[in-house]
Amino acid sequence: DAGVIQSPRHEVTEMGQEVTLRCKPISGHDYLFWYRQTMMRGLELLIYFNNNVPIDDSGMPEDRFSAKMPNASFSTLKIQPSEPRDSAVYFCASSPRQRGEGDTQYFGPGTRLTVL
Amino acid sequence: QKEVEQNSGPLSVPEGAIASLNCTYSDRGSQSFFWYRQYSGKSPELIMSIYSNGDKEDGRFTAQLNKASQYVSLLIRDSQPSDSATYLCAVNIPYAGGGNKLTFGTGTQLKVEL
Numbered sequence A: 001d002a003g004v005i006q007s008p009r010h011e012v013t014e015m016g017q018e019v020t021l022r023c024k025p026i027s028g029h030d031y032l033f034w035y036r037q038t039m040m041r042g043l044e045l046l047i048y049f050n051n052n053v054p055i056d057d058s059g060m061p062e063d064r065f066s067a068k069m070p071n072a073s074f075s076t077l078k079i080q081p082s083e084p085r086d087s088a089v090y091f092c093a094s095s096p097r098q099r100g101e102g103d104t105q106y107f108g109p110g111t112r113l114t115v116l
Numbered sequence B: 001q002k003e004v005e006q007n008s009g010p011l012s013v014p015e016g017a018i019a020s021l022n023c024t025y026s027d028r029g030s031q032s033f034f035w036y037r038q039y040s041g042k043s044p045e046l047i048m049s050i051y052s053n054g055d056k057e058d059g060r061f062t063a064q065l066n067k068a069s070q071y072v073s074l075l076i077r078d079s080q081p082s083d084s085a086t087y088l089c090a091v092n093i094p095y096a097g098g099g100n101k102l103t104f105g106t107g108t109q110l111k112v113e114l
Helices: none
Strands: A005-007 A010-013 A019-024 A031-038 A042-050 A053-056 A065-071 A074-079 A088-095 A111-115 B004-006 B011-014 B019-025 B033-038 B045-050 B054-058 B061-066 B071-076 B085-094 B100-104 B108-113
Touching: A005 A088, A010 A019, A019 A088, A019 A111, A031 A074, A042 A065, A042 A074, A042 B100, A053 A065, A074 A088, B004 B085, B011 B019, B019 B033, B019 B085, B019 B108, B033 B061, B033 B071, B045 B054, B045 B061, B045 B071, B071 B085
Parallel strands: A010 A111, B011 B108
Antiparallel strands: A005 A019, A019 A074, A031 A042, A031 A088, A042 A053, A065 A074, A088 A111, B004 B019, B019 B071, B033 B045, B033 B085, B054 B061, B061 B071, B085 B100, B085 B108
């Protein structure tokens, strides 16, 4: 399996521009997670989906952030308009159905976003 | 109190020694515990999971869980320079309405010195 795929790997944009990050989870995984990692705050969960349905978006910082999962093999995280404080590494992760002992999450390579 | 707490380090150990990494968590309802390793500039990689009290061994790694004390640890035997990384403790925190959320500590930086 190719693992979780994210694109782009690096994104540099100017404040006010729209940014779209993309993720392809591992085939057969029912759960998809978006995280943001910064030096100051560590790894934070933004939103997660189960069977393409958003379950918890309480970690989304504000209305400028939105996420969609139109099908089982694709998800996007959009920031509009972007701000310099959004600069971070954004990870997508997926996991299989829970088997009674909790889920194991597999992370993609991340997208390093820089907003100037 | 943070939901998952770790000492940020850096923790320095000589090559061949045992490295001990510790983590505490706040929610007694948590049932699943994980250790991830993250090299600089890379994504987190799962190295151990543990669900029951006691020890779980996998090669040079041993995870220890004590639910009564809300404490989970990771021991790395015969530490190698390639073990130098940040180790993230992750705990499944249950939601009040069902389901759970994987919550990460801020990580402990480990340096294995020659």
